[in-house]
Amino acid sequence: MLIGRKVPSVTFRTRVRDEEVGGPNPFRWQDMTSDDYFKGKKVVLFSLPGAFTPTCSTFQLPDFEKLYSEFQAVGIDEIYCISVNDAFVMNAWGKQQGLANVKLIPDGSGEFTRKMGMLVSKDNLGFGMRSWRYAAIINDGVVEQWFEEEGYSDNCDSDPYGVSSPQNILEKLKEKQAA
Secondary structure, three states, rough: OOOOOOEEOOOOEEEOHHHHHOOOOOOOEEEHHHHHHOOOEEEEEEEEOOOOOOOHHHHHHHHHHOOOOHHHEEEEEEEEEEEOHHHHHHHHHHHHHOOOOOOOOOOOOOOHHHHOOOEEEEHHOOOOOOOOEEEEEEEEEEEEEEOOOOOOOOOOOOOOOOOHHHHHHHHHHHHHHHH
């Protein structure tokens, strides 16, 4: 169980819009660290097998986006979605999804996911190495609550989804707040 563990220290290669770059693609590289994302904040981090995939694009990401204000109401500062995809793919997905609240973290090499113990092979789908679906409440870089889908394995025949749904996580946060 990861509860009580500090998140891995990783540098993420991101692309950010910068009008000074000019041209048709006004983006530049920007390195972001685990501390940049997690230090001094209480966040929901959720991970999924891939940008543009059906469950991720139809339910998980859009529902976190829709429920953002409810998460803020229970003390969450940010909601992050991480996937073993590069910054170009994650930015295109965020644009396609019309995101305003959830922030996307590109884990292109899978380093963060591997260090979290959640890297699995999805060769059966032609994906290669990807993340198992999970979510966590992370407070100042330390995992407080953990939501892992059942059946963690390489080349899993199914894509379980429910434990890491925003609705389930929000319910657990509200229960903890009421206790």
